[in-house]
Amino acid sequence: MDYEQFKATFAEDLKTNLQKQEIEVDVSEHYIEKLNDSYDALSVTPKGSSIGVNANLDEIFHAVERGRDYSEVLSGVTESLKGSFEHMPKLQVSDLTNYAEMKNKLAMEVVSAERNAGMLQNVPHEQMEDIAVVYRLVLDSSKDASSTVLVTNDLMDKFGITHEQLHNDAMKNAPLIRPAEIKGMEETLNEMQGGPVLEPDPDEILFVAGVPDQNHGAAVIAYPNFFEDAAEKLGGDYFIIPSSIHEVLLVKDTGEMNARDLAAMIREVNATEVAPEDVLTDHAYHYDSKEHIFESADKFEERQAEMEAAGPEEDRGSLIDQLNAKKEEAAKEAPEKAAKDAVRKSRGGKAL
Template identity: 50%
Template sequence: MDYENFKEQFVEDVKEKLYEQGTEVDITVNTVNKLNESYEAMTVKPEDSNIGVNIGIDKFYGAVEDGTSYEDVVDKAVKVISDGFENRPQIDVASLTDYDQMKDKLVMEVVSAETNKEMLENVPHQNMEDMAVVYRFVLNSDDEGRASILATNQMIENMGVTPEQLHADALENAPRIKPAEIKGMGEVLAEMMGVEQAEMMGLYPVRPEDEQIFVASVPDKVHGAGVLAYQDFMDQAAERAGGDFYILPSSIHEILIVPDNGKMRLSDLENMVKEVNATQVAPADKLTDNVYHYDSQAKIFELGEKFVERQSERGEQDIERDEKESLLDDLKAKKEEVAKAPKKEAVEKAAKSKGGEAI
């Protein structure tokens, strides 16, 4: 059975099975654009509700191709949909168009601009080097999951809100809803494996001055890379890092901060990011393969390669300035020598007073 035939039959059988269980539904098939990915989904809504459940058709088709029986796949889909109906959050649909209510749920996320190029055409955003800051309304978030809506151009237009106002409100609300957390790697490892185990392995505690890597995210560890867009985050990170630092995009959920203390080269950090992204980060969670740098004195956030270029240009300017200063010093010294030397008229007078002749 090819994909198109599977999709048509799958939609019909899922709808019929739900009807047999006493649930009448409306089903549509559409493309769902999510951050870092898009997929064809079956959107299932109870007839008396505007809130439904999306399930990716390709995943169920893949299960059939891997040997799972078609009947079991249909049963699995029906269970996923039924569980989604039962556990869906209670949402006041009318409030979704009321910006005065929704802005208090507004957070920021950072994604790859290149990977999400098509989606960003329909989404308000601000560029941040090769990343993009996007905005999301978090309706519900707990141990059971998260219900949220990505802000779109059409949505905020219906709300009567400009992208500039959206950004300003997000800057104010996001740090309150999802505050930034910056922890030393030793502390993070102690939380993961337990303090006793970390102490036995000599990983914890670590003196602040010896900490070489910090982890930045948010309390629920969901889209924690969004802290990069927070107004005071860079200065907070600079304080922990003791000055300038590199930023390694571990994933869309967290970033790593490495002090720029001369112990790590940019090329080594770039290779590290690329290797981890290729072997340990799911495509849906990938941010970018690049490394970034923050100059705490000049307050400049930029790609690592731009920082290196800027440093190189600064070095050339320093050399040129030193050469100019050296030339000026030479000219000044010669001028002083000339000023100290006897004037021609004075030499002639002295010679004549001794009965001689100036040559």
């Protein structure tokens, strides 16, 4: 069965399976363009509802191609959709354009600006190095799934608000509905194991930053005061490792790591361990807690090299003092020089 035949057959079988469970639906095929992920999908909408659920046809087809039993895949998708319908937020499409209702659902997400350049032309966003910060309405969220709506330029216009207002409201609301969490790696592993396995390390250098439901938690780097709060917890400068769009790793800057090695590690992990739709970027970042600067690790190293080339800080200060003294001396001499020039002109060029 080729792909086109598979899509038509699966759509009919899915509809029949849901009808057997007394769920009447409309099924249509769409190409879904999403940030970080675009795919062929079946949009399945329960009768009488204005909101549906998308089933990724590309993934479903490849699962069968790789040898999974067709009936098993069909049954799995049917149960997944049934669960989604049961937890679907009770909203009408008209509610989504009512900003007074939606403002308190505003959150932020981060994606690769380069990989999503086309879609970002139609989406209000901010830039942090090569990371784009976008805005979403979180209709419902849990550890297993979330229902969200991306705020596009068109939706922002329907809200009747400016980009600045959207940004300001999201900066206030996102930390409330998706608060930032910064935990040591030992604490994180203990939670994953369901109980204490590792003893806390007072000299821990690796931390995990995200949100409670673990969905799109890397956006915490865009929160107000996040970098300063993390610097206080880690005790100074640190590197930011984009492990995925769902979380970032914070690593104390002990002076033993460099941008090239970190980037190589991130590329390898992204290529082998992270789902393509969850990849953030292949670059490491750095936060300078003294200068309050977030930048790529490469830029940080370049800035460091320039400072070292300028000499020790006390020498740079001494040089600045000397320059300021010269300026003051020149300023004092300026009136005297002007007077002498005036006399020179009046006396035929002879200075007194």
